[in-house]
Amino acid sequence: MHSRRPAPDQATRLAALRAFCDRALDDYPELSRYDEFELDFWDGIDFLRIADDWVRHQPKDGPKALADGFVFPTVWDDLEDRRDQQRYGLQYRVCDAWVTAHPDAYALEQICARLRHMLQFAFEDSDYPLPTDEDGPAYYRRRPDQAWAFPDVQACINRLSNYPPTAAWQAFAEWLLDGDWNREQPPSTPDEEPTKVADAYPYVHQEIERIALGLLEAGRLDYPRFVRAATTWGRAMMFYTDDTGLDSDDVDMDRYADDVLDDDESSHSDAPTTRAPAASHPELARFTVRYIEDALAGLPDNAQKLADTFRSVEVYQARWLLQALAVVERLRMTPEDFFERWADTAAVLERFLLLQALPKPSSAELLAALGGFSRNSLLTALPYAGQASRVVLDALGWSDLQAFQREYLSIALAPQSDWGTDLPNTLDETVGVVDRYLLDKALAEADPNHLREYLAALAPSPWAFPETRILLDAYQGIGRAALEKKLTRHAQAAMRIYGVLPVTEADDVRQRYLTFKKLHKDVRKYGAERQANSHAAIQAGLENLARVAGYPSAIRLEWAMEAQIAEAAVTAAHIDGYDITLLIDGLSPTLHIGKAGKTLKTAPPAIRKHTAFIALKMQQTGLKEQIARLCRTLEAMMSSGETLALEDLKPLLNMPAVRLLMEQLIVQADDTVLGWLDSTTLTVTDLEGRQHLAKKNLRIAHPFHLFTAGQLSAWQKEVITHRRVQPFKQAFRELYLLTPAERDSGLWTHRFAGHRLKSKVAARLLQVRNWSTSSVEDIYYESKEHGIYALFNFLDTGHYLSETEHVTFDTIAFYRDHKAIPLEQVPPLLFSEVMRDADLLVSVAHAADDYSSSNETLQRRAELVGELIQGLGLRNVKCAGHFLYITGQRANYRIHLGSAAIHIEPGNYLCIVPVGSGVKEFYLPFADTDQKMAEVLSKMFLLLDDMNITDSLILEQIQRRE
Incomplete structure (x- = not known):
């Protein structure tokens, strides 16, 4: 050694x-x-x-x-x-x-x-x-x-x-x-590719150039030495200049x-940074050109080494394409064996065939030069010719395929995808979305025989793009059964393609729409990255379906389909003397069954298997799902502050379910007036009972709008007084405003820092709330409306959130264009909703036994209880701070609004275990019940009437309080 x-x-x-x-x-x-x-x-x-x-x-x-x-x-x-x-x-x-x-x-x-x-x-x-x-x-x-x-x-x-x-x-x-x-x-x-010592150092371009230049200036670098150096150092010895087209x-x-x-x-180190080299010396550039010409002429000898030497080269002059094409001709390469047989030689030629730019005046000169090559060589070069591929098409006599090639490549090489990725799994909702006008025009111009030969020539190449080929077939109505089979496996490319199938029957669009909605629900079982990519693929599929069906956008398609579902609903049947009616009771569709003027609690066995009754049950299930979908859509619109122009709102209000939901929500007309909507007249009734006609637009008011108008408490009282049940939390929704500490911190908030969470619960909850959780460095929520990303930061993590049993919440920050923005510049609605997600995360996934709810949650609960006490005329109960105080006949009680824990005054603990969250026998002003709030209220009503308590365990605790 x-x-x-x-x-x-x-x-x-x-x-x-x-x-x-x-x-x-x-x-x-x-x-x-x-x-x-x-x-x-x-x-x-x-x-x-x-x-x-x-x-x-x-x-x-x-x-x-x-x-x-x-x-x-x-x-x-x-x-x-x-x-x-x-x-x-x-x-x-x-x-x-x-x-x-x-x-x-x-x-x-x-x-x-x-x-x-x-x-x-x-x-x-x-x-x-x-x-x-x-x-x-x-x-x-x-x-x-x-x-x-x-x-x-x-x-x-x-x-x-x-x-x-x-x-x-x-x-x-x-x-x-x-x-x-x-x-x-x-x-x-034994099967390792042979390498040499210098192969380990490919990124020494600047250093080798300075050394070569020093020898050149000393007269000690001639072409033979340059060749030896290029053989040793490969692409580090390649000196390209603009005038060489490299x-x-x-x-x-x-x-x-x-x-x-x-x-x-x-x-x-703080050592001085090395100077960047000047533009390549003309003699070094000439040596490089000569070396490349010799290398191309000598192929396939030493092809493996040359493949690495030239793997980064870009060509900007057609002469290099022609020299590479001459090699294709000399070696009699074909599309089928280009890479299959020639491997390293093909890797070299691919770089020189790929023309990066072709000025229009040069096209005629190139076309003339291509006339000297065989049809087979042109077909072999076509997929690799870059900007020259259109001229190669002309040389093949396939000018009629110019438009088709543009559309074909624009679909396969979509935005945000890499070269040759072919409808990739991506968050980009535009990938795979077809411009029907341009594609129809391209297909009409293409000669079918030329098109068939063109696609056959591309089959062995990176331009084969099998998913794009499936899309083109589907667009022409081919391969539907195979595509639907792929959907059962939740293939993302199939989701994007499914929408382009032609409409075959009257109900086809609605059935495909429902298929997409089912897929959206089904993919929630996957991890965060696949789930997010699948949702983007489904959205692309819906956009394709909208275009095929003649709708201007996916959202218009959605509203039209939901309206069709509602209009097609069978709402009544008469079976063997029984009258069955499907009604929306509150926000829940129910079946009312009656006979001879009497209402029955359940359907008798005699009619349960009847076709008409089964149809009504299916309709009930479908209506429940529709209401749930619409609730999510409307809540998302409220959370983002989205406004709807009246011409967009009117089709939405054609749906009975939407009318029912919208009339239980506080709306803001024309960015000013707050009130209840009359969906028939499009008027808004404010707190004073005055009616205002909506003229331009409407939005579902966020609590922030109520707060900034100084009307939040008044609207809470209004909801309780009229015993309205809102489809989701609106008037009593938690509102999160910037604190002085957050204004001082500037770029991040520590509001929930230090809370220890169960990581698996946290990961699942974030996925359901549409947060990306692919790694702990990328736990974010994207607001497309504002171009802002909200990021949650955690401590004590592995690479993935659920990799460790527990994680610790740290900071929350907001980014635009990869730069953190001051919290004061974050739109208030976005800030409040992100903080609400964080609060929910901490309250549901907390690992500590002594966790207490946030101030915002306790404040909303106190407001709700206070309004209920007043609105329902309850006596012997009051709300103060974070507690309910109840004066019973057996004892006086105190209930904590956060934990629902009960104490018998002055301090004895009273254990009452909730029986579950099945039936709610008391009024709450929103449908998506806060389970802890429901527990607090159920205990309140129980203790207000403590003389009627019969449970021996509860009575024993009350009686021995002294």
Whole structure:
């Protein structure tokens, strides 16, 4: 084994330097101000000043010690403790700062020696082996880029590229570019692709260019050496310029040369940033063009290496496409065997066939040149020709397919999807939505024979797009049965496609609409990411269905279908002397059964199996589902503050269920008047009984609108007085306003911070409330109306929310365009609804036994109880603070509004276990009952009439209170 160890004089210098760095941790205030080694510990520290101090104390050997300290690092695993790690971190950064600022001959010698050793003995040096799964000599079976402590190969090349091009520098640069050291890496497995040492370092473009330029200017880089360097360094030696029609889509990675590991984290040195290279030297660009021309002419030789070298190239001149096409012609490639047989050669050609831009004046010249190629070669190149594909179509005599190709690709390569993804699973609701006018026009223009041959030629290529092909078939009425089978497996692409099927019968649109609604419910069983993507796919499918059925939007389709469902409802039947009527009692559809003027509680067995009765039962179920859907729609409209123009509202009010629901909600007409809606006259009656005709628009009022109008309490009293039952919480909905502390905090709120939650319960609840929970870094709710994301942050988590048993709520923040926005800029309705979700999350998923409800929840409950006491004329009960006080005949009682816990005055606990949430025998002003509030009220009514309590366990507790 080959080891590179410090010579005795170097070891002496290194020991002195280590001692200095150890003392510096205590002597320099900026290094000793923290007890804990934080991630940003090194930020802002002037390492070069510390290096200068060292050199002042050691003027003779100090500079050499710093160069030695840079190239002879300590193995991280050999560091004994945190202090040792800090000392090494300081030493490396001080040395790095010095050798970067003072590129002297000794430092160059040492950097070149270290780099030469690492490259020559990449698989043999035992100084810094990485652990492996096997014992014995297999330690060297590793990636070279992972085999060294800092400075690694990249860091050394980076420093070398910035050194003055002295004779010693030039000699080493020649050795580095020539690549005689570039041996094949021993394979870890028998089927592993062979790689060489340099293959591990693809992102050294700027450094290699500076080194090549230095040699070129010294007259020591000719074309043969360029070829050897390109063979060694691959795409790092490719120098593209605009006039050659070539560019690269490689991402310039962060500078890794300044990184040094700190446990499992990376810190960054303050060493000067390396300068960006100027535009490629013309001679280097000419060498690159010549090399590419030779490489294309020499295919398929060395294709595997060339596939990596050219994998990032972009072409902007048609001459490269023509040269690649000449290779296709020479090798007699076909669409069927292009990738199947040629693999690496095809990977090279694909990059040069893919023309990124084609000015219109150049199209005629390209068309003429394409005339010299066979039809087979043109078919092979077509899927890869980029902007030239339209000219290839003309060359094939398929100009009639131009419009079809545009539509075909616009469907398959939809917004927010990557190249070749083909109707991906995505949150984008536009993916797969068809422009019927353009597609109809394209299909009408296409010659059927040409279209068939075109699709056949694309079949073996990345343009095959099987899901898009299924969509095109479905659009023409083909393959419905297979598509519906995929729907049963909840395939997301099938959801998007299902809407494009032609309408086949009168009830087809309604049945497909109901299928989509069922799918929306069914996919809730999946995880957050699949559920969100499925909902987006369903929305795209509904949009396609709306266009096929002639509706301007999916929401108009929804309203029309719900109206049809209501109009088609069978509401009465006469069976064997029994009259059965389907009525909406309150907000629940019920069957009223009567005979000879008498009402029956249940249907007699004689009629239960009758077809007409079964139809009414099914209609009852359907109406329940419709009301539930409409409630969700209307509540979402209230939560977002959405306004409806009257022309959009009128079709919605054609549905009896909507009229019933809307007339129990407080609305705001024309952004001013608050009141009850008369759906027949479109008038709004305010608190004073005055009627106002809605002229422009209407919205379902949010409690914030009532609050800002100064009418929240009055509307609560109005709801109770007239014993209205709202379809969801509106007047008594929890309202969350910014607190002074939140205004001071600016960008986030700690309102619910510190609450410990059951993670599985929290995850499920968030999914139901339409929050994304794909990972703990991305627990967010998207407000499309405002372009704002609300983010919940949790502590004590794994990667997924439910990965650990418990999590701790932390902060809540709001973002627009990936930037946190001040809480004061968050729309008040959005802020209130997000806080309401957070409150619900904490109250339902809390892990602590002593959890108490939020102030907003207790305030709404107190308001509700207060209005009920007054509205129902209840005596011997009052609400004060967070408690109900009841004066009974047996005792006096106190009920907590948050926990529903009962105490017999002055302090004895009374245990009453609720029997369940089945039947509600008392009035509440909203249908989506707050179960804890229902428990509080049930206990209140029980204790108000405590003389009629017969339960022995309850009586025993009351009687022994003394």
